[in-house]
Amino acid sequence: MSVDGLFDRYGPAYRWFATGTVMIAAIAVVLSTTIVNVAIPGVMGAFGISQVEAQWISTGFLAAMTATMLVADWADKAFGLRVSMVAALALFAAGSVLGGIAPNQAVLTIARVIQGAAAGVVQPLAMVLLFRVFPADQRGAAMGIFGIGVVLAPALGPWIGGLLIDAFSWRYVFYLGLPFAALGIFLSALFLPTRTNDGPRPGFDWVGFAVLSIFLGVLLNALTNAQREGWTSDAILLQFLIAALASVGFVWWEFKTTKPMLDMRLFQGLPFVSASLVSFIMGAGLFGSTYLVPLFVQTIQGLTPTQAGLLLMPSGFVLVLIFPIAGRLSDRLPAGWLIGGGLAIFAWSSYLTIDIDINISFWTLAWITALSRVGLGFIFPSLTAASLKVLPKELVGQGSGAINFIRQLGGAFGVNLLAVFLERRTVMHADAFAATQTSDNPATMSLLSHVAGMMKAAGLPDFQQVPAAISFLSQTIAIQANTAAFRDGFLVVAIVFIIALLPTWLLHRAQARGR
Template sequence: MIGTIVSVLSSTIVNVALPDIMGAFGMGQDKAQLLSTAFLAAMTGAMLLNAWMVESFGQRATFLLAISVFMGASVLGGLAPAEGVLILARILQGASAGILQPLTMMVIFQVFPPERRGSAMGIYGIGVVLAPALGPAVGGIMVDSFSWRYVFFLTPPFCAIGILAALMFLPGRAGSGPPRRFDWIGFLLMAVFLVTLLTGLSHGQRDGWSSNVIVLNLAAAAACGMAFFWWELRTASPMLNLKLFSIPAFSAASVVAFIFGAGIYGSTYLVPLFVQTVQGYTATRSGLLLMPAGLVLGVIFPLAGRLTDRTSPHMPIVLGLIVFATSSALMAQADTNTSFLAFAWWLVLGRIGLAFIMTSLNAGALGTVPHAMLGQGSGAINFVRQLGGALGVNLLSVALERRSQLYTQTFAATQDAANTASAEALRQLSALYAHAGLTEGVALAASSQFLGSVVAAQGSMMAFRDSFRMVSVIFMIGVIPAVFIHRQAAERGSQGSPTGRGDGCA
């Protein structure tokens, strides 16, 4: 739980500090999003290392290595003298977080019997949601009162506690034989795929989608992605065991996990950016906006976990997807006049939906996996979710920028002499500036500049609306594969093994 807290905290808390970081280093939107996408990309790739590391070194050594790297990367991020060092720190944070998160699911499914896993996930979730609930609020206070650098210094104390707990409670390596051969070719193909894909998506809007650099990056990503799947089907020690996806319920859960990752990480990226850039919130107020939703999530988690133990997994998942889609659709109506309470309520509604999805999705997916493949199944489902998150943030960022430009250009084209409302606004603004002592020419220029800023703000607001609407549609699409995650497959998978005998759980 402590390991997951530090990784979730770091993946969300930086969002409230993005405007200040952009100002400190003079970063544009394309580079600023790398602070989120580099973290998610590194986490995505590293998740596939988890099963091999646990088999080779044991849970204790794997946890200690990952959380120690995370602690060092957090300190590096807080002291970063340039944007390149800061991005490197986020990559190291993401890589270590990717090893930590699947380990959590593995431990829960080994310690608790099938009929108690939902409840265990619910109780575990109480601790986990405290990070996104309290972290952005505390981070916002630190940004406004001190500096954005202090958000990186929140996690090292938790890392120290996690190291002590691991030394006392986590077991060492279970087996005594030689470790499984590491799939270096698969790992390199996956790393190149993620780097080239996210680089192409991040820089496409700035450099042009038809530019040689972007086309080369996207072509390399496609080639490496296909080569990765080809290699994983043929190697004796795959990093991602594609046989897992021959289990229908696991495949359906993977599709939902991908959509879930795209929606949750994308919306978490959009909300702080919207309220700070469109509504003019401070970082503290932005963080406080997210707090009620996180606290409600902590209350709903145990209830959703108990429901998971008593119903087919697909029912809470479908309910959660619909509720979160409704929340995003409501946020698509937001504007500069939307009240704090209204936005907080929409976020609360969305987090209620997430609680039902998260507990049932993990139980429904890993419950179908034979005990001997539990480590690979945990890494695979987390990998798919994080891949959706990495792509979701990138694609929503691209969509946001493109829609903003489109709306701004469209609105600007209507600001001509035939537009009586604009002409009257310019006349009144010029009169105000002239009354303040400006000359006629300067007053007219200032009025035009002010009107241009209003048009740009309106275009940005409409682009955010479209982005929230996209998230809503994505979650509604997720209902289709969710209905295939059913109890019968979960029960059969949890009791089976590769040899057909029931192994049970320790």
């Protein structure tokens, strides 16, 4: 049944039935994006694997999800929104069950790849449907309401995951998305349109998909392992070379083929190019900051996964309030104003954390995180609507997949590069701090003497007092170096969002000129 037929059956309320359906589908898959991260320590212990091996549980999901975002347009044209959404959610459910019963790390990684492949199809399909059922002057509001589910799920996911792990085991984390997936399948069968084109199904770009998968898998693997194996090691350099050749090959093939996954006509206009740049930078900064905050409170302040998840909850509720407001404003105000304002707010919130230390209170950090989500709330609906509004109708499906793909690719770069940046800056700060800890430094000698005195008062033998004081000093240096690296990381995120103001200005100027 077509969209018009569904409107005839359900009336104007169909718009909200459709919005609720795709929101639940998005919640099912978005939950798995972040919730599994809190289960990684349990997985490492259960299977006896290293951090590097466990990293592929996240990297495999991310690579698969990013690659299949460009498949959504083909799936819609070949099978229709209803069949495509039901199939994607069923595949996601199968991957979730497989992950929950996985007997080893290899099966678990395969399960995560299956989940990621399904998740990558669901989100662009949801955006395509919203653009079909809402008129142009209401699409921003629709994106705002839809965005509530998209961002609330990852905000609540780590907390819920922590509770499940503390109460049961890490395996139950994989089952959390199953009820949402089942409900999404049921509602999709009721409220999503079927394929209305009776013509032949379009062919699939197998070559482009294979080359893109090689690019993403090899690049993310190289970024994950470069710090451990060395950035100039033969293995890492070879992987970067393969990724570079694959990226060039993908672009060349997409220009050449008659059935491209990524139609290069999308990038002929300045507005979509500018929106793509903003999406990439926003993805890098957003995913990077979401990575930094929980990591800081767990490694520096010693909070549990459940407590770290609780820290993100207020920001999720802030988004519930902001998104509908920002969505309505995006239908009435120029997109550049709202995107620029949101970027500035997000940059300001990151700047507030450049003096962060171990003594920062839970609620101070929660407030700063919530402030960053205010900025995000103004960016997301406006950017999504603006990027697709400038495209002709036949390219909206391609544009939806492309803008999600670009944002997710930015996120992959952001998380991996920030992880490397943190490690290198920690070493640099540790070396700098250690160089000043000499016998000529009165503060150092005073600290050692004071700590040794405390050890003596505690009953430690004389020959152990000085070594214990030195050990305390080295641990203090390590914590201070790590804290300084986190400060640098938050500053980088702030700078990244400031940089994004340039393509935002280009987008605003291009839209003002009607191009």
